[in-house]
Amino acid sequence: MTGDGGANGWLLETRRLTKRFGGLVAVDDLPLAVRPGEVRGLIGPNGSGKTTTVNLLSGLYRADAGEIRLSGERIDRLRPHEITARGVARTFQTPKLFGSMSVLENVLLPALTGPARGAPRPIGEVRARARRLLELVTLDGHRHAPAKELSGGQSMLLQIARGLMVHPIRLFLMDEPFAGVHPTIKDTIMETILRMNRTEGVTFLIVSHEMAILRRLCRRVSVMHEGRLIAEGSFEEVANHAVVLEAYLGR
């Protein structure tokens, strides 16, 4: 426990979170609760509402009902930059970079958008952290290249380094960070997650289909199906859950 949680110890907590698109209920009455310092997996078949959930949590979508709390504070009516200012970063499944900027400029941008409160951070410190993170994700050698020239996997790595520049980074939402990237890059991403979790206590919520990877990263996973939370627990508990098997295999 890092003391980052709300009244009942959750860093992130949603209650009855609901999002509809016309007649489709994409997220339905979702209760999600993540402890500070956790690496949580969020899995489920395609179309089960995982990405919509991430979009709700990061403020890109506005919930139709329910609430989202960060350390006990309601954030479901805040705009994306206000949520970011509270220490929430995210990546997108299809990398969204600032293509005309250099790799380094991409990583520095979150530091420019502060200071939410207090004095600006010393630029030397910011640049040192940027370089350290770029080294961590093996992109330091490309720091002067335009971001649009990166490969898909490198773009994902850059999104991750950029998100880690949000200050102070508390919760990192990742939407399919391993989809379609080279195995070497998958390893780099895994190492980065574990390292930042261990050294800085960053909490992760990771949407992914890569069960083998999630098994190594997460102690707990949450399973969504048709917008609802159908199971939650360790891998073994979830894997043997009858409802999960039915959702995945249609049995």
Place this chain on the structure above:
Amino acid sequence: MPWGTSEYHTHVLVTSLYYVVLAIGWNLLAGYTGQFSLAHHTFAGVGAYTSALLVRYTHVPILAGIAAGAVVAAAMGYGLGTLCLRMRAIYLALATWAFAESLRLLITVEYEITRGDLGLAAPFLFATPRPTPYYYLFLALALVAILVARELVDSRIGSYMRAIRDDEEAASVMGVDTFKWKRFVFAVSAVFAAVAGGFQGHYVGLLSPTPMKFNEMAMIVVMVIVGGLRTFAGPILGAVFIEVLSEALRAWGEVRMVLFALLVIVIARGYPSGLVGICRAAGGRLAARVPALAPVLRPERQSD
């Protein structure tokens, strides 16, 4: 006359510099921030009419009128920016175009106040229609516009603008208040246009709704694209180049617009960074041949 040019040539220079200010302002909005507004010329009209009307009906000094024009334009730019906050690309272009046309029609039909197509007299700033003093005025104005734009583009706000243009969603989740900064740039670019328009009105001496027609906006777009959209020097080069070319081909009349359209197509197809890109490429080739010149021709600059 500056450089011993004729009065006519000086007039062409004044007009070029007027367009330099307009083009720089539009490039901030469309080039750097990605908000393809088609109402930029309207704010020049707003500046000109606000000042001329105030001077005519309330007898304020001309400079106070121009300042008031800038304030009105900033407020309208902010309002238009607010209206367009959630619009992308073509929808934003259409909405701003509709705004521009509405305002032009309003000024045309409010004959009692604006004298519509008959034209509204605006007193000369320097008590003369001769272009020389206005040349120095507009030269100073263009320099100020360049300096202000340079400061803005190099500041952290410049980074927000490029981030919004490259990917608005990513900008917002990386902490950029996209609504605030889009409105801000709308207002700033409107002020650029209104100040230029205000001074231009008190140079020409007669305002009409004609320069608020879409043709004028098309000229600004042509200037920026030919010069180099998203480059800092593009609008400056483009405005002077197109205005001078336009005057040189005056005898061709409306056919010039076809020529400019073709020019835009060629540039868009082959040289997306316009004249600036062509100059850079030429500089690069020269630097390859004469290595001594390389540091001058290839300055390491991450501006655009």
